[in-house]
Amino acid sequence: MRVTHWLFFVAFLVLVSSGLQIFNAAPYLDASDKTDPARRVLQISSPADGVGTTTIFGRTFRTTGWLGYTDDGMGGKSARAFPAWITIPSYQDLADGRRWHLFFAWIMIACGVVYVLWGVGRRDLRELVLRPRDLRNVLPMQLYYLRLRKDPPLHGKYNPLQKTAYTLVLFVFAPLLVLSGFALSPGLDSWAPWLPHILGGRQFARLWHFVAMLALIGFFVTHVVLVATTGVMNHLKSMVTGYYRLGAHDGTGL
Amino acid sequence: MKRGLFLASTISAALSACSPIGTKLNDSRGFHDLLERAEQLNEGFIGTRGRVTLYKPNEISADFPVNSLDTPSDSLYAALMRDRFQSYRLIVDGMVDHPLALTLPQLQHLMNVIQITRHDCVEGWSAIAQWQGVRVSDVIAMAAPRAGARYAIFHSFDRDANGTPYYESLSLEQAAHPQTLLALRQNGKPIAPDRGAPVRLTVPTQLGYKSAKWVRRIEIAASLAHSGSGKGGYWEDQGYEWYAGI
Numbered sequence: 001m002r003v004t005h006w007l008f009f010v011a012f013l014v015l016v017s018s019g020l021q022i023f024n025a026a027p028y029l030d031a032s033d034k035t036d037p038a039r040r041v042l043q044i045s046s047p048a049d050g051v052g053t054t055t056i057f058g059r060t061f062r063t064t065g066w067l068g069y070t071d072d073g074m075g076g077k078s079a080r081a082f083p084a085w086i087t088i089p090s091y092q093d094l095a096d097g098r099r100w101h102l103f104f105a106w107i108m109i110a111c112g113v114v115y116v117l118w119g120v121g122r123r124d125l126r127e128l129v130l131r132p133r134d135l136r137n138v139l140p141m142q143l144y145y146l147r148l149r150k151d152p153p154l155h156g157k158y159n160p161l162q163k164t165a166y167t168l169v170l171f172v173f174a175p176l177l178v179l180s181g182f183a184l185s186p187g188l189d190s191w192a193p194w195l196p197h198i199l200g201g202r203q204f205a206r207l208w209h210f211v212a213m214l215a216l217i218g219f220f221v222t223h224v225v226l227v228a229t230t231g232v233m234n235h236l237k238s239m240v241t242g243y244y245r246l247g248a249h250d251g252t253g254l
Numbered sequence: 255m256k257r258g259l260f261l262a263s264t265i266s267a268a269l270s271a272c273s274p275i276g277t278k279l280n281d282s283r284g285f286h287d288l289l290e291r292a293e294q295l296n297e298g299f300i301g302t303r304g305r306v307t308l309y310k311p312n313e314i315s316a317d318f319p320v321n322s323l324d325t326p327s328d329s330l331y332a333a334l335m336r337d338r339f340q341s342y343r344l345i346v347d348g349m350v351d352h353p354l355a356l357t358l359p360q361l362q363h364l365m366n367v368i369q370i371t372r373h374d375c376v377e378g379w380s381a382i383a384q385w386q387g388v389r390v391s392d393v394i395a396m397a398a399p400r401a402g403a404r405y406a407i408f409h410s411f412d413r414d415a416n417g418t419p420y421y422e423s424l425s426l427e428q429a430a431h432p433q434t435l436l437a438l439r440q441n442g443k444p445i446a447p448d449r450g451a452p453v454r455l456t457v458p459t460q461l462g463y464k465s466a467k468w469v470r471r472i473e474i475a476a477s478l479a480h481s482g483s484g485k486g487g488y489w490e491d492q493g494y495e496w497y498a499g500i
Contacts, residue, residue, distance in 0.1 A: 013272045026378030034315050034372060035379040073277070088276035094376065095493035096280055096289075102500065103292040186374045187296075187499025190459045191304030202372065202380050 002239055004111040004118075011111060012220070014104040016213060020082040021089070021097030027068075027081035029210055033201025041207055044068045046079030105181065112174070127157045130167040134160045169219050177212035180205040297497035302428045306458040309370040314441060315381040318373070318449070325447045326412040326468055334411075339452040344436075348407075348474035350397040358438075358452055364388040367435055371458040373465065376494065385456045387437035391430040394474065399426065403474045407481050408455055411468040414488070422466035423478055423486040423496070424457065433458050436469065461498040463489040 028043040030036050043055045044067045052068025054061050071077055073084030073091035084090035088100050119125035137160040143149040145161070152159060158166070182188050183196040183205035199205045227235045238244035279285045325331075334342055339358050346354040356364075370384045394406060406429045412420040428434065437445060437456045445451045450467030457464040464487070478484060483491040490496045 013269065014276065017272050017276065022378070025376070033380065034313070034382045085270060085273050088273055089280045090273050090277045093280075093493075095489075096286075098376070098495070099286070099289040099292070099493070100276065100280070102296060102495075103289045106292055106295055184374075185300060185500035186306065186372075186461060187300040187302065187459055190302070190306045190499075191300075193304070193307045197307075202374060206378060 002242060004114050005239060007107065008111040008115075011104045011108045012216070014088060014100055015108060016217070017086055017088040018097045018100035018104070019209075019213065021087040021092075022094060022101055023210070024081045024087065024092060025094045025097075029207040030203040031200065031207055032203050033196065035203055042210075044081035049079075050077075052079075109178070112178075125170075128163060128166045128170070130160070130163040134163055138164060165219060165222070169216065173212045173215040173219070176208055177216065180208035180212060184209065293495045293497050296495070296500050300499045302431050302459050302499065306371055306433055309372065309382050311370065311384065313382050314370060314384055318381045318383050318440075319375070319379065320448050321375065321462075326410075328411060328413060331411040331468065335447060335451075342452055342470075344393075344453055344469065345471040346393060346397040346474070347471070349400045349403040349476060350474050351400060352396065352398050354393070354397050356393070361388060361436070361438060361453065364392060365438060366392070367432075369433060369435070369458075371433065371456070373456070373458065373462050375462040376489075376498070384441050385435055385437040386439035386442075387435040387453075387456070389432060390424075390434045390436055390455070390472075391432070393436060393472065394426070394429060397472075397474065399474045402476050405475050405478055405486070407473040407475055407478070407486075408466040408469050409471040409473060409481075410466050411470050418488065418491075419482070420466065420468075420488045421481055422455065422464055422488065423481070424464065426474075428457070428459070431457075431459055459499060461500075463487070463494060464498050 026035075027045065028037075029041050030039045031041050032039040040055075041057060044052070044063070045055070046052050046069045050064070050069060051062070052064040052066070052070060054063045054067045065077075066083070067081060068079070069077060070080045070083035071085060072080050073087070073089070080092065087097070089096050116125070119128075134155075137153040137155065140149060140153040141155075141160045144152045179195065180199055182192075183199050183202060189196050189202065196202045196205055199208055234244065342358050343355040344361060346356070365386060365388050367389060368384065368386045370382060372380050372382050374380050390406065403426060405423050405425055407421060407423045410420040410422075414420065424434070435456045436453050437450075438453055439445060440449060445454055450469075453469045454467040455465050455469055466487075473481070475481075478486040478496075482488065485491045486496040487494075
């Protein structure tokens with residue numbers, strides 16, 4: 001379990017940076033099946049030399065240096081959606097970006113399979129899943145965190161907000177990320193034509209893939225902030241050794 | 255809070271180390287070979303199964319991108335364009351019992367499929383077009399491949415700026431997929447010179463770079479080792495996967 005956690009972390013970093021490398025080859029996202037500028041949601045471009053722009057839902061922002069016109073990994077700057085410091089390889093190389101992405105996608109899937117099998121076997125997952133009876137405690141827990149309520153509502157190992165976050169990640173965003181990735185494959189679309197269809201088409205699947213990535217990054221950042229503010233060393237030790245020292249903290253935060 | 259800062263800086267360091275470490279590893283032959291192993295898994299799990307979605311005429315893309323390779327500039331192709339491809343012959347040879355040299359009228363006579371399919375480029379875009387042509391499997395069957403033949407290699411008229419010829423290949427199983435066509439017409443018109451005239455391949459079960467344009471010869475072979483750099487195609491020789499179903 002702990003091994004998959006850290007392997008998952010590495011695989012996720014690699015998939016994000018190689019995914020952005022792949023995105024750079026067609027730096028736009030359409031809510032459609034075929035490419036269709038009329039249904040464009042996001043476009044990162046360089047309308048003029050030295051200028052980078054990002055257009056979201058038709059609104060254009062100047063993002064020179066960050067998006068659109070960026071560091072090209074060859075010691076200069078050029079028309080490039082995501083900058084070199086965040087992509088694998090740093091320089092523009094779609095072929096190798098794909099090699100990385102498709103290799104680490106298998107590692108991610110292997111981690112996911114081990115995680116789910118292990119979790120179901122050890123009932124760890126059950127403690128994580130949000131159930132109907134937890135719903136009434138979601139708001140009180142939020143109020144407690146906002147310092148509007150003195151005590152947290154009663155809960156098990158994980159509180160209702162943690163359960164909400166984990167449930168969304170496990171049952172919405174992670175499956176969406178995987179399925180939308182599958183839908184990008186013309187070979188898979190050939191034997192499962194319903195797959196791109198339920199996602200609104202192949203280009204829409206690219207959009208979902210991007211959105212699910214952002215959601216998981218959001219979860220990941222929150223996760224790290226919470227670990228950092230609720231006893232870094234104890235949490236880190238527990239994720240390496242498997243033991244968690246109780247006392248100063250009650251386990252909230254993960 | 256100090257610990258929070260410590261962790262935050264560790265994480266930022268990990269994030270910003272990701273790209274340089276990855277780039278270094280990318281240059282390592284051993285690691286790159288490991289990455290390339292995933293292709294076998296992809297081919298094994300995905301393969302060439304089922305049928306791609308067929309579209310309606312109103313879904314055809316108004317603007318089908320031409321992409322990086324332009325109309326071939328070599329003199330042979332220029333001469334063919336001048337005589338409106340009357341002297342064009344599609345050669346089918348290699349490990350076959352009946353080598354073929356098919357004229358355009360002969361191919362038009364064989365034409366038996368119209369399909370509207372989506373073309374997915376490796377870059378990420380998709381475009382829908384109608385293709386009219388003959389199944390690759392029909393042409394290959396006419397030539398009668400010999401035992402031991404495994405691949406169909408599609409040689410093109412096109413060359414890149416360095417003079418490297420453009421070619422592609424499919425396994426005979428992939429070539430036998432009923433939606434793998436030698437197309438003569440696109441959206442109801444003869445295929446235009448910049449889109450692969452007079453005959454191009456369309457392989458909707460794989461990414462667009464497999465769909466070779468300007469096909470002049472289909473070579474049936476037991477191995478890919480003797481064409482180009484031996485990886486099975488122009489783009490494959492530059493590092494792209496031979497199995498392009500994903």
